[in-house]
Amino acid sequence: HQYNRLDKIHEAIMVYHEGRPAGGGAIRAYDETTMELKTEKNETALTIGLSGELNAITAPEVETQLTELLPGIQDLTLDFTNCDYVSSSGIRVLLSTQKKMKAAHGAMHLTNVGEYVMDIFVNTMLDSVFDIR
Numbered sequence: 001h002q003y004n005r006l007d008k009i010h011e012a013i014m015v016y017h018e019g020r021p022a023g024g025g026a027i028r029a030y031d032e033t034t035m036e037l038k039t040e041k042n043e044t045a046l047t048i049g050l051s052g053e054l055n056a057i058t059a060p061e062v063e064t065q066l067t068e069l070l071p072g073i074q075d076l077t078l079d080f081t082n083c084d085y086v087s088s089s090g091i092r093v094l095l096s097t098q099k100k101m102k103a104a105h106g107a108m109h110l111t112n113v114g115e116y117v118m119d120i121f122v123n124t125m126l127d128s129v130f131d132i133r
Contacts, residue, residue: 033057035083037065044106045075051082054090063093070097074106081112086120098130109133 035058038049046069054062070076076097086094094110101108109131113121121127 035062037062039069041073044073045077046070046073047077047079049079049081053085053087054083054093055085055087056089059087059089059093062090063096066093066097067100070100070104073101074104076101076106076108077111078108079111080114080117084114084116086117091120091124091126094126094130107131 035050035052035054038051040047040049048066048069050062052058078094078097098108111133113132118127118132121130121132
């Protein structure tokens with residue numbers, strides 16, 4: 001029997017909840033397959049707080065959600081306070097989103113970028129591409 005990723009996730013959740021299935025949604029175990037977006041909109045400005053990892057698993061859903069949220073937005077701020085990892089798939093989503101914002105004559109800013117994610121941006125020279133505040 002091959003021990004797959006879903007088995008590991010299920011086991012982590014069960015251990016986290018002391019053997020009881022998770023319920024109610026009040027407490028959840030963090031894993032790399034989850035990315036939460038918290039949005040705050042003010043007319044044409046949108047701030048999105050990213051929580052989790054922006055990786056190959058989460059990037060497609062994040063891209064879909066961003067595409068749905070962007071129409072009419074001129075000022076987009078992505079808050080990285082709770083995002084501690086960005087993979088190449090995540091970078092692609094960020095570049096694609098920035099391209100959409102520029103095409104709409106808008107702007108995209110990254111804020112509260114942690115040291116590890118900033119190292120990724122510096123090593124890929126994206127710190128000069130993104131507006132990081």
